[in-house]
Amino acid sequence: MNEPRRAGRPVGPPETRPVPTPPSFAPAARRERARSAGGVRPARRRRGGQRLPERAIVFVGPMAAGKTSLGKRVARELGIPFVDTDAQFVRKYGPIAEFFVTHGEDEFRRREAEVIAHELAETGARIVALGGGAVIHEGTRALLAEHPVVLLMTTQEAVLRTANLAKRPLLRDDPSAWGRILRERRPLYDAVADVTFRTDRATKDQLTERTSRWVAAQGRKAWRERNRARPHTPSSEPVKESRSDD
Template structure:
């Protein structure tokens, strides 16, 4: 059964996912990286084809990943797709939380098209919209703001 990490941009899904996968001896899949491998840089997909197309591509990659025995980090907006929310029912889904003040430095210089013009205020507005969705799909949540990756991994492995 996969272990799935959800949460907003900059919450630490990739960093934590890597170490969690090592810790449980499973492969790690970052759905953003799979999209990049197959379709090119995310900002170019947004620019050329738009967000709607990105969500279609993302859904395909997510559906495939969720069939694997792996630790899977989902892009922050993947839970917007109803089929993905259905797929997550019954799986161990962890919501990585983070405060705006802790996330701000992590977002500097990132290639995130949704934050291209808006920065931390845009990030906060997006989170406000998605929070109920993360809440609904997650079986467990942990705040990554002031915790080391090792501590977060221990916490997750101790829970499931």
């Protein structure tokens, strides 16, 4: 069931700092600049001026659940940037599998948490996909409390069918470790998630649509809450209540 796990968890008021206006350069140049700035791929223009949470919408979940592939699609659907913290890590420190061999997992977790904290400090609506083990870090979990968090869940069977194990150091030598690792981490995923989607039970297109709808509903909810919190401030836009938003 794709039901919110912690319905009503406050996402907090959207940031008021404006998102920097992109300069009117040629798209190719903008794409290149964004790529070298840390993995933020420019996305299609935000659809229909819709309200979205003005902060990172974070995708978490076990290895190969689909955070990167679905994250990219949802970002594109909503017209906002996509960031993958694994990719940012690689840009900064080199391949993750090699980092594990040279420095060990503890050092990887420390560096990974720094990369994530840096990314979550940025304002503006965007999709941020975390590495599968990012929730292990207590500091990261604390930061996630301020963001809408989507948990993508799947099964070992589905992962072993689709994932490229060579790129996943914790699975490469022992693919069946997936289930054991998930059992250990499951309470951490559940603790940070606002909603869960099963990626083994739907197509990528279906999931893109459902997840995008959920993200858009969070934006509308945050906007209504902000307006409710300021009853004496006249708004230039009327508040539209819709039960289907929640």
